[in-house]
Amino acid sequence: MAFALRAVNSNISDKISSPRKNCAQSQFKFIDNFNNVQYEREHCNARTRRRSMVGYVSGASLVFALCLQQVFAANILAVISFTSPSSFILLTPYVKALVLKGHEVTIISAGSQHVADFDGVHHIRVNALNHLIEDFRESCMDLKFPMQKWEEASFVANFFYNSSFHVLNDPGVQSLLQDKSAQFDMVIVETTFTDALYGFAQHFNAPLVGLSICGASWNINYLAGNKAISVYEPIVSSGYSTGFSVLNKIKNWIYITEEWLLEQMIYLPKQLALYKRFFNESAESLHNIRQNFALILINQHFSLGRARSNVPNVIEVAGMHLEQPITELDQELQQFMDEAEHGVIVFSMGTAITGKWFPDKLIEMMLQSFDQLPQRIVLKFDQPLPIKSHKIYLRSTLPQRALLAHPKVKLFITHGGILSIIEAAYSSVPMLCMPLYYDQLGNSKLMEQSGLAQILDFSTMTVESITNSIKEIIENPLYKQNAQQISTRLRDLPMSPLENAVWWTEYVLRHKGAPHMRISMEDMSLIQYYNLDFISVLILRSGVALLIIFCVSLKLVIFLLQRSQFRLTVPILY
Template sequence: MVGHIASALAVLGLCLSLTHAAHILAVFSYSFPAPFLLVAPYMKALVQNGHQLTIVSSYNHLEDIEGVRHIRIKLMDQLLNDLLDFDFEGTYPLSKWGKSSIISTFFRNSSYYILSDPKVQGLLRDPNEHFDMIIVQASHTDALYGFAQHFKAPLVGLSAYGTAWNIDYLAGNKAPSVYEPMQPEGYSNGISMFDRFTNWVYITEEWLIDSMVFLPKQVHLYKHFFNRPAESLYEIRHNFSLMLINHHFSLGRARSNVPNVIEIAGMHMNGFIEDLEPELQRFMDEAVDGVIYFSMGLEIVNKWLPPHMLKILEEAFEQLPWHIIWKSELENPIHKSDKIYMKQMLPQRKLLSHPNLKLFITHGGILSIIEAAFSGVPMICVPMYYDQFGNAERMRQAGVAQVLDIGTMTVESTLQAIKEVIENPTYAQKAKQMATRLRDQPMTPLETAVWWTEYVIRHKGAPHMRLSDQDISFMQYYSLDIISMLFGRIGLSIILLSCFSVKLFKLLKKPFQMRLYHIP
């Protein structure tokens, strides 16, 4: 056993020695805090391996990393505040096109604030600046891909919110799965031929939205700040060397990834785990019957939740025998009770790992899903937007969660879901099985991300990892060639049969008419 470990360390050391200390530019236009839980350990690990990093990010959400040149964009934080202060009253109901218009403006502004920043402009204008790799937020920030072309460096994408068809497209898989959209509204989880066809039509509409709403704004910025034609941006979009996606096949969906798509779900799990404060530790330890933990994540505060939802939870929790831990910034949203512990910030990973925790009620954000799955905790998901619906549905299909609709949930349905998940041992058993599968990996997700990043550096962009356009066509991927041939044969058979039937009918009709003609 010791010999195997020594050999593995030797191989890893050899790989690291073959990777020179690279100059890496990382540009993250995330305006929310959650993605930086993923970004921070990844950046720190690259620095620890001897690489020199320049990080462009928002001002508040990423801590200082020793040895890193930080360029912080204050306007990015203002952009988030503007979105949070946006008055959505009177704008409902919003179509997919209407929502996309708002979101695309948000991403356009984030790209603009980065590219127009004086320090970023200094990077672009300094002839002595050199980078061996560019790492960017993968989706909807296409103008920022211009850094890779400007510095003639390989482009790496980080998809913190999992993946969708547009991520597959950027990674070189031009025929992505038809059942993973960007926006879940109106989407079917069925597997029938009709469901697959309607979903294909649905994602075709998303492709049109991406091409006609999101991309033009990014192209305009790219042409302005990099002084290059739009065609060169389309070329960059087809040349991601590596795509790191915050997903893992053990979380309920195996994907047909191309070689340059690497699953790194749990990359943030290597970080420091904050201990429970003494009062909360006692609360957990003394709850021998079990604890329910309710949190809607870092980005959704309770004051934004529908009032009926808070009232429903208040009434439901009062009727339950279990202790409740409620993440809330509100002072007194519910009646005082010795069995309810409330606080604005809580050490979630530590809570999820406590043996007395029976259930996690969550919004279904990907980081919360991963942390609950890692600890083997069953869930109730109450999704609100974006990827949360898909995450929740995968957990439901895996048998580790129930899903509540925030618009139709009642006290009765909430109580029923809670009791079903806690009292039915199947949920806990399947959650433990999922945890075992997620933990069973040859390297930690963080080590995997760093290894493949350095692989791309060692192999000068690793173009051999990308799927060639000629390897498999859109028609072949979706078996449209087979379908067209099948329906072509069926259609031809129907035509021939119809012609034969008409001819036969005419032949049979003619003698009958002759007999009628000879009747006296």
């Protein structure tokens, strides 16, 4: 700051001294004419004063700008307990963008190098999370997909309980919590059933920002105070979308009821126990934190086909990870793609499911189907294939975005993960979805209804169904046209999703948590949240009105019956 002020003062002095020299020269040159000399002196003095004022204003502006930079440079804590690569694919560009804005970020995450070290970021690496994700992958091999609702929920609940525990029990995290000098201006967490970690915001008295990798559902609505109608807002694992039938609405309501019961009976009690143990706070404190999210960034966008009503503090940022530069294809893979006369099919089932999970029969069906197609296949698979083919390019890892951006790609066979869906839609690539669990079925259904994908069920697929689906998608131009239409919508934005996310993050910082954007649920019961009080009043009023109508009608009928009987009993006189 002192250096900046010295530079400004030096600049001002130069600007002042130069005009004074000009004034002196003018006086000596025109000394014989007093009036002209007087005019030049006054004119130069005025010009000097103007330049001096400009210099002072410029210096003040510079000082003010430096002060502003200091004011808005925040210290941010990001807690990422779910250690899948997908989480960090979404998180990395977001963190880098915040650092480029002058903020300092501390990340609590797995010990593996998912997020590389760079200036402005401090890591607290929880090594126990590395073993947890490996155990998770091994457990997936023993499961049968698609999973039953309660089986899946119990499996996920245990996983997130363990991840929350490992984070809070880590020595580095405990050291941070016990450091009385540690201060943070914002805490960023995932909104996926790790409620105990919300306590970081309470501990550091900082605004809480949520990052939802799998988009939004009924529980996100509750955290944000977003009063969406439940039957029109399907949970991510149900696979239903807007505009479904009455029967599917009932099924969706049952799913949501199961989720709510599961949250109240399994998720929250476990997370609450961790919260009380590590933060020494009451259940009421956690309840209040859950209802006071300053901002929630959801990884979805209405351009993909599902518009939803959002409160101001829920921001759609699908495609935020697309700001990362695309990795170039190596020479061998580039040549394989370029020389594909009939195009290329890309096959990838994400990072969580490995090749060990696939039964031999399923692999044989896929290979038999690929053998009947003219297209080349780029296959992400970490196991050797029983049959070698010159048409198949096999790798355990692939630069997926670079592949999907290649003009020779005709089809993407995917598990339906949200990041894969976004990347394929952005690159105008039709999809054949084979969903396994959680949000994958819902994502796949959405793409199917948008006209750029088909869905195959692992439990019923055959060689014929695989081949027919692939041919239908590639040969029917409607799939490609629909994909191009959605890609155009995704790209037609006033600012990039990453810029949007950073802008709203800094908005919350500037406005001290931005409480004016929230719809507080603190004083609203579950009955009020679902408008049951209003509905009860309407039912009561309607019931009273119907009762009055019934009573009046009954009396009228009785009166008419009595009158008719009276006429029958009266003798007729002639």
